[in-house]
Amino acid sequence: MNRILIVDDEENIRLMLRRVLSDSRYAVEEAANGQQALEKIEQGKYSVILLDLRMPEMNGLQVIEKMKEMDINTPIVMMSAYGTVPEAVEAMKSGAMDYLVKPFDLDELKMTLERIIQHNEIKNENIYYREEEDKRFNFREIVGQSSAMKRVLEMVKRVAPLPTTVLITGESGTGKELIARAIHKNSLRQDKPFVVANCVAFSPNLLESELFGHEKGAFTGANITRIGRFEIAHDGTLFLDEIGEVNLSTQAKLLRVIQEKEFERVGSSTSIKVDTRIVAATNKDLIKEIKEHRFREDLFYRINVFTIDMPPLRERLEDLPLLIQHFIKKYNQILNKRISNISSEAVSLLTSYSFPGNVRELENIMERAMIMCNCEIMDRELFFFLEQKSNSLPAGTLKTMEKEMIKKTLIQNKGNRTKTALSLGISRRSLLLKLKEFQIDIKSE
Numbered sequence: 001m002n003r004i005l006i007v008d009d010e011e012n013i014r015l016m017l018r019r020v021l022s023d024s025r026y027a028v029e030e031a032a033n034g035q036q037a038l039e040k041i042e043q044g045k046y047s048v049i050l051l052d053l054r055m056p057e058m059n060g061l062q063v064i065e066k067m068k069e070m071d072i073n074t075p076i077v078m079m080s081a082y083g084t085v086p087e088a089v090e091a092m093k094s095g096a097m098d099y100l101v102k103p104f105d106l107d108e109l110k111m112t113l114e115r116i117i118q119h120n121e122i123k124n125e126n127i128y129y130r131e132e133e134d135k136r137f138n139f140r141e142i143v144g145q146s147s148a149m150k151r152v153l154e155m156v157k158r159v160a161p162l163p164t165t166v167l168i169t170g171e172s173g174t175g176k177e178l179i180a181r182a183i184h185k186n187s188l189r190q191d192k193p194f195v196v197a198n199c200v201a202f203s204p205n206l207l208e209s210e211l212f213g214h215e216k217g218a219f220t221g222a223n224i225t226r227i228g229r230f231e232i233a234h235d236g237t238l239f240l241d242e243i244g245e246v247n248l249s250t251q252a253k254l255l256r257v258i259q260e261k262e263f264e265r266v267g268s269s270t271s272i273k274v275d276t277r278i279v280a281a282t283n284k285d286l287i288k289e290i291k292e293h294r295f296r297e298d299l300f301y302r303i304n305v306f307t308i309d310m311p312p313l314r315e316r317l318e319d320l321p322l323l324i325q326h327f328i329k330k331y332n333q334i335l336n337k338r339i340s341n342i343s344s345e346a347v348s349l350l351t352s353y354s355f356p357g358n359v360r361e362l363e364n365i366m367e368r369a370m371i372m373c374n375c376e377i378m379d380r381e382l383f384f385f386l387e388q389k390s391n392s393l394p395a396g397t398l399k400t401m402e403k404e405m406i407k408k409t410l411i412q413n414k415g416n417r418t419k420t421a422l423s424l425g426i427s428r429r430s431l432l433l434k435l436k437e438f439q440i441d442i443k444s445e
């Protein structure tokens with residue numbers, strides 16, 4: 001039987017959670033504050049702890065700290081109100097496994113618990129195996145906890161150790177090259193070269209000589225014999241970036257080297273054997289390219305053995321807080337700054353943006369704002385250049401979501417403005433402004 005501890009100062013929430021979770025699989029217990037929680041944790045072994053972030057006296061983060069001192073590492077799911085995302089990120093950093101934003105979806109809550117419990121079971125079965133695996137797979141620089149990113153990383157884990165050709169598709173800036181490097185780093189070829197060939201960077205003739213090399217005198221200007229990237233990447237990995245841009249005659253040569261594992265340098269008739277693993281990337285729809293006779297179908301089937309489709313950032317906005325923290329850390333170093341955090345207003349402004357340029361655009365936005373920032377906490381004003389862009393967003397969906405969230409919270413708090421503002425993590429003043437903007441008219445009871 002899995003024991004779950006609910007820690008929340010609000011009785012309503014505890015009651016609600018107890019009601020939802022008290023089925024045959026779980027034994028549910030409660031604590032009304034941090035101190036009570038710690039006493040219970042010390043006495044009994046829990047499978048999961050559902051921990052409220054904001055509580056009077058001892059908050060969720062302090063409970064985690066104390067648990068660390070006690071050397072107890074029971075998985076924790078942080079529960080936090082809308083608007084406290086940076087604090088939730090802090091919680092994740094200090095060891096919480098997951099966080100749920102109130103008011104949360106009950107199915108999501110159950111799924112989160114199931115996932116953690118399963119994870120526990122596997123871990124207990126074979127701790128040694130897990131530790132080995134984590135050492136071998138190295139995704140440190142890849143940020144993402146969304147289910148879409150987890151799926152991507154799972155695929156990388158599976159395919160990396162094999163010699164299989166991989167095709168990475170996805171919009172510009174979604175992290176295709178990052179994933180290609182991760183595949184190499186987690187492969188048996190990790191100590192051999194990872195070579196990039198950007199297929200749009202060269203004219204068609206030059207591209208062939210870049211890929212396959214050329215003999216001295218092969219064409220005007222070929223004064224020396226040159227080895228191509230296929231040869232340099234021998235025993236290693238060749239990353240063919242923007243493969244959708246390769247012209248048809250070079251495609252035929254690529255097909256041959258992938259099939260036969262041999263090729264000739266430009267201007268030579270001697271075949272060279274190579275063992276090069278290929279990872280290709282494109283932001284084009286190759287099926288469409290095939291239909292329009294710009295891409296060879298046989299080559300497509302050769303490279304489309306195992307495809308990883310990178311999700312656009314706007315479809316995994318739950319990763320935004322983590323990515324923001326990641327870039328704050330990165331550019332603190334590069335720009336020699338000491339920025340410690342970002343305000344929740346700034347995060348919600350970023351959340352309302354659609355990021356056509358995906359993670360790369362987010363990175364640029366963060367760098368630009370950090371250059372302008374002379375303070376410790378980044379505020380909304382630093383992102384002024386986004387206001388215009390996000391106002392022109394076609395979808396009013398985010399506004400609608402915000403309105404719904406405020407309405408729900410207001411009802412939960414029986415119309416009490418102060419409590420509502422508190423649990424939304426915004427000031428009372430900005431709550432009142434929002435109520436006016438959204439024309440929400442719920443009277444206090």
Ligand SMILES: Nc1ncnc2c1ncn2[C@@H]1O[C@H](COP(=O)(O)OP(=O)(O)OP(=O)(O)O)[C@@H](O)[C@H]1O
Nearest residue numbers: 141142143144171172173174175176177178359360
């Ligand atoms: N999940 C992620 N975590 C951390 N950084 C990321 C992530 N995804 C992308 N980045 C960063 O965003 C930038 C763009 O990523 P990358 O170059 O891999 O994208 P791409 O899909 O190859 O883009 P393009 O199609 O424009 O070439 C890089 O600086 C990369 O480090």
Ligand SMILES: [Mg+2]
Nearest residue numbers: 173176177241
């Ligand atoms: Mg790229």
